Amino acid sequence: MKRNKKLYLEIKPILKKPILPSIVLICTIIVGTLGYYILWMDKYDVTLFDAFYMTFITITTIGYAEIFPLDQTGRSLTIVIALVGISSLFFMFTIIMENLFILQINNYGRKKKMVKTVENLKNHTILIGYGRVGQLAALELLKNHEQFVVIDDDFQENDIINQKEFLLKIKGDATHDEVLIKAGIKRAKGLIIATGNPATNVFIVLGAKVLNPNLTIVARCDEHESIEKLIRAGATQIVNPFSIGGQRLAHYIINPNVIDFVETNFGSGEEKFNIENIKIPENSIWNNQTLKEMNIREQTGVTILAIRRGERTILNPPADIAINDGDEFLAFGTFKDLKKVERMLLMTK
Numbered sequence: 001m002k003r004n005k006k007l008y009l010e011i012k013p014i015l016k017k018p019i020l021p022s023i024v025l026i027c028t029i030i031v032g033t034l035g036y037y038i039l040w041m042d043k044y045d046v047t048l049f050d051a052f053y054m055t056f057i058t059i060t061t062i063g064y065a066e067i068f069p070l071d072q073t074g075r076s077l078t079i080v081i082a083l084v085g086i087s088s089l090f091f092m093f094t095i096i097m098e099n100l101f102i103l104q105i106n107n108y109g110r111k112k113k114m115v116k117t118v119e120n121l122k123n124h125t126i127l128i129g130y131g132r133v134g135q136l137a138a139l140e141l142l143k144n145h146e147q148f149v150v151i152d153d154d155f156q157e158n159d160i161i162n163q164k165e166f167l168l169k170i171k172g173d174a175t176h177d178e179v180l181i182k183a184g185i186k187r188a189k190g191l192i193i194a195t196g197n198p199a200t201n202v203f204i205v206l207g208a209k210v211l212n213p214n215l216t217i218v219a220r221c222d223e224h225e226s227i228e229k230l231i232r233a234g235a236t237q238i239v240n241p242f243s244i245g246g247q248r249l250a251h252y253i254i255n256p257n258v259i260d261f262v263e264t265n266f267g268s269g270e271e272k273f274n275i276e277n278i279k280i281p282e283n284s285i286w287n288n289q290t291l292k293e294m295n296i297r298e299q300t301g302v303t304i305l306a307i308r309r310g311e312r313t314i315l316n317p318p319a320d321i322a323i324n325d326g327d328e329f330l331a332f333g334t335f336k337d338l339k340k341v342e343r344m345l346l347m348t349k
Contacts, residue, residue: 016098016099017095018092018095021092024087025059025088025089025092028059028085028088029056032051032055032058033052034051035051035077036074037050039070039077046067050067050068054067058085118168118184121147121187121188122187123188124147124149124184125146125147125149125189126151126183127141127149127150127192128174128192128204129152129194129196130157130194131157131194131196134150135160136161139161142163148168149168149183150167151170151171151183152169153173153174170182175200175204175207177211180207186211189216190216191208191217191218193218193235194220196220198223201219201226204219205219205230205235216237218235218237222240222242227240271335271336272334273332273334274333274338275305275330275331276330276338277329278328278331278342279326279329280326284346284347286344286345286347287324287325288322288324290319290320290322291321292320294323296344299344300340300344302332302333302338303332303333304331304332306330307323307329308327308330309326310326329341329345
């Protein structure tokens with residue numbers, strides 16, 4: 001709870017409080033009401049409400065006539081009430097309008113809503129770095145309907161994917177634990193580090209592993225010498241965008257038909273093919289059943305490419321292999337068919 005309060009305080013802009021003009025305005029109303037009442041009480045059948053009404057129309061410059069006639073003293077009182085009351089009233093309105101302008105500029109309402117959304121996220125992904133590589137990673141996560149939070153220290157990079165305004169963003173230095181905690185790292189399933197600084201990446205990996213030892217970490221590494229350091233720090237996978245780009249260029253020459261098939265048929269969308277990792281839940285009705293008995297191919301159109309069992313991977317599994325608790329399928333099929341398999345495997349005893 002204390003951390004949540006701190007979070008709101010950090011995003012909340014500093015607003016001015018109209019304390020002084022409010023006090024002056026209240027005092028003016030009180031003095032004016034009592035003043036008019038005292039001036040009229042001996043001559044007319046006046047009430048406190050009449051005196052208050054006279055004070056109100058004077059301060060608000062409505063311009064109605066005097067309720068009861070005023071002598072020189074009464075008119076002097078009216079001048080003082082008008083000067084002090086109108087000044088304090090306009091001063092107070094100025095502060096209120098300035099605060100509204102500050103809230104609009106800082107987009108406080110949207111930031112507060114964003115903080116609440118981040119606090120409610122579970123099994124999401126944290127993306128660190130919103131440069132060119134980070135933006136392309138964000139675009140891919142969006143295409144696959146993944147929940148994720150982006151951390152960057154300025155967000156000043158040119159937004160090449162035009163999605164910055166719609167993302168859950170946290171501005172800060174990801175090497176600080178409190179920034180990772182704000183992004184919900186203890187509830188996250190994965191971390192993508194897309195910054196180009198190897199030393200920073202190693203530091204982030206070390207901090208993230210302490211906060212969430214079970215986190216899957218994919219780190220960018222532009223220098224071959226830093227790969228071993230990232231692995232020792234706890235990174236699950238290392239990606240060199242330049243190496244991947246070079247391999248892709250060569251594959252277009254070596255295997256153009258294969259690359260064309262992959263780009264045409266793989267991707268996001270209901271009818272696009274994909275390869276997904278699907279875990280068999282505990283108490284599934286399919287535990288101890290063979291692939292032949294499950295009949296996945298005929299029921300859903302999905303092909304099981306491999307079964308991961310602990311540290312062992314069984315490629316092209318035979319039809320008579322029995323499924324165990326904790327097994328993971330490497331499944332190939334369309335997005336729609338893969339969802340059928342997920343629903344099928346969720347059936348419990």
